[in-house]
Amino acid sequence: MAEKSENCSHNCSSCASNCSSRKAESLLKEPHKNSSVKKVIAVVSGKGGVGKSLITSLLASYAQKKGMSVGIMDADITGPSIPKMFGVKDHAIGDQNGIETVLSPSGMQLMSMNLLLDDETMPVIWRGMVISGTVMQFWTDVIWKDLDLLFIDMPPGTGDVPLTVFQSIPIAGIIIVTTPQDLVKMVVEKAVNMARIMHIPVLGLVENMSYLHCPDCGKQIEVFGASKVKALATEYGIPAIARMPIDPNIAKLADEGRIEDYEGADLTDIFAQIEKAERN
Numbered sequence: 001m002a003e004k005s006e007n008c009s010h011n012c013s014s015c016a017s018n019c020s021s022r023k024a025e026s027l028l029k030e031p032h033k034n035s036s037v038k039k040v041i042a043v044v045s046g047k048g049g050v051g052k053s054l055i056t057s058l059l060a061s062y063a064q065k066k067g068m069s070v071g072i073m074d075a076d077i078t079g080p081s082i083p084k085m086f087g088v089k090d091h092a093i094g095d096q097n098g099i100e101t102v103l104s105p106s107g108m109q110l111m112s113m114n115l116l117l118d119d120e121t122m123p124v125i126w127r128g129m130v131i132s133g134t135v136m137q138f139w140t141d142v143i144w145k146d147l148d149l150l151f152i153d154m155p156p157g158t159g160d161v162p163l164t165v166f167q168s169i170p171i172a173g174i175i176i177v178t179t180p181q182d183l184v185k186m187v188v189e190k191a192v193n194m195a196r197i198m199h200i201p202v203l204g205l206v207e208n209m210s211y212l213h214c215p216d217c218g219k220q221i222e223v224f225g226a227s228k229v230k231a232l233a234t235e236y237g238i239p240a241i242a243r244m245p246i247d248p249n250i251a252k253l254a255d256e257g258r259i260e261d262y263e264g265a266d267l268t269d270i271f272a273q274i275e276k277a278e279r280n
Contacts, residue, residue: 027167029136032098035144037071039279040169041151041203044195045177046187048156051208052177053081054254055244056153058265059175059274064108066271068148071101073138074112075165076155077131078124083114087257092116098143106260111142128160135161139169149274158194166198172277173203175270176238180210180224185232192236203240203277204270205233210243240269 031037043056056072064070074082083089086104092115093100101109113134114120124131144150152169155161165171176191178184188205195202207229211222223246233241244265253262 028170029140029168031139032141032143034098035142035147037144037147037150039149039172039274039277041149041274041277042154042162042165042171042174042200043151043177044154044162044174044191045156046158046184046191048079050156050177050179051244052156053085053153054250054259055175055177055206055208056151057082057085057254057259058244058262059267059271060108060149060151061106061260061262062265062267062271063149063274064106064260069109069146071109071111071144071147071150073135073142073150073152074110074114075135075138075152075161077113077126077134077161079155080112080114082110082112082153083120084257085254085259086110088115090115091118092142094141099137099141100143101145104260105258108260109144109147111138132160132164135164136168158190162194166194166200170279171200172279173201173274175204175206175274176202177206177208178229178232179208180222180227180229182225182228184228188232188236192238201277202236202238203273204242205229205238205240206242206244206267206270208244209246212246240273242267242270 043052045052060070060072072082074080088102088104088110090102092102101111102115104110113124174195176188178188192202207227210227211220214221229241229243247264250262253259
């Protein structure tokens with residue numbers, strides 16, 4: 001690295017020198033001027049179909065029941081499911097001053113692409129950069145009012161949207177969602193490595209569809225094979241884990257838009273890590 005010039009003006013933005021005084025420029029974007037968000041938690045997965053939106057909804061509902069003010073940003077623009085799970089059908093309203101969130105039955109603040117469409121069944125056929133720009137507008141243009149926690153339901157993988165979110169929004173930590181199959185080790189490793197590259201703590205690992213209880217004998221059956229979540233957490237130094245069962249009641253409540261009513265999630269350890277996470 002080059003030494004600092006004697007004529008240094010300390011204005012790195014107008015200088016091409018790669019000297020020791022140059023600091024990395026922050027890519028963080030300011031939220032809407034009327035927003036107040038204390039902490040942001042992203043829920044991610046290395047692949048689709050693992051129940052990431054479900055875990056986001058259950059974590060948010062858990063926090064809401066503990067008396068926190070909670071919001072969910074549905075960043076899965078082409079596959080939004082948050083409004084359906086919460087039974088929300090109202091359209092988000094906005095003007096030149098910003099976009100208002102839509103409230104769930106319990107008062108949780110929600111923003112999703114489906115809350116902006118006239119017909120929720122119409123596909124969003126956009127390229128990656130347009131999708132990423134829309135997610136950023138959910139941060140810069142939406143008014144999040146006095147939130148203790150904002151959960152971001154991320155699309156699967158490590159592409160445009162996760163990169164944009166990790167660079168532009170002050171994420172306090174991520175929760176990784178997976179399932180018990182053998183291929184999940186590689187998938188989890190990708191998510192962990194991206195978080196490390198972006199200097200974002202991994203707070204917990206949730207193994208969804210981990211087992212089911214036999215309705216006749218009560219025996220715990222690992223339908224997709226033996227659980228791997230504890231071994232994965234140990235290998236990658238992830239501080240908390242949770243195992244979510246295959247529970248028909250979850251599917252029923254989600255289909256009916258009543259996911260907030262579910263009481264069976266044991267997310268205590270995961271939530272303890274969320275509470276301890278420091279805002280970036």
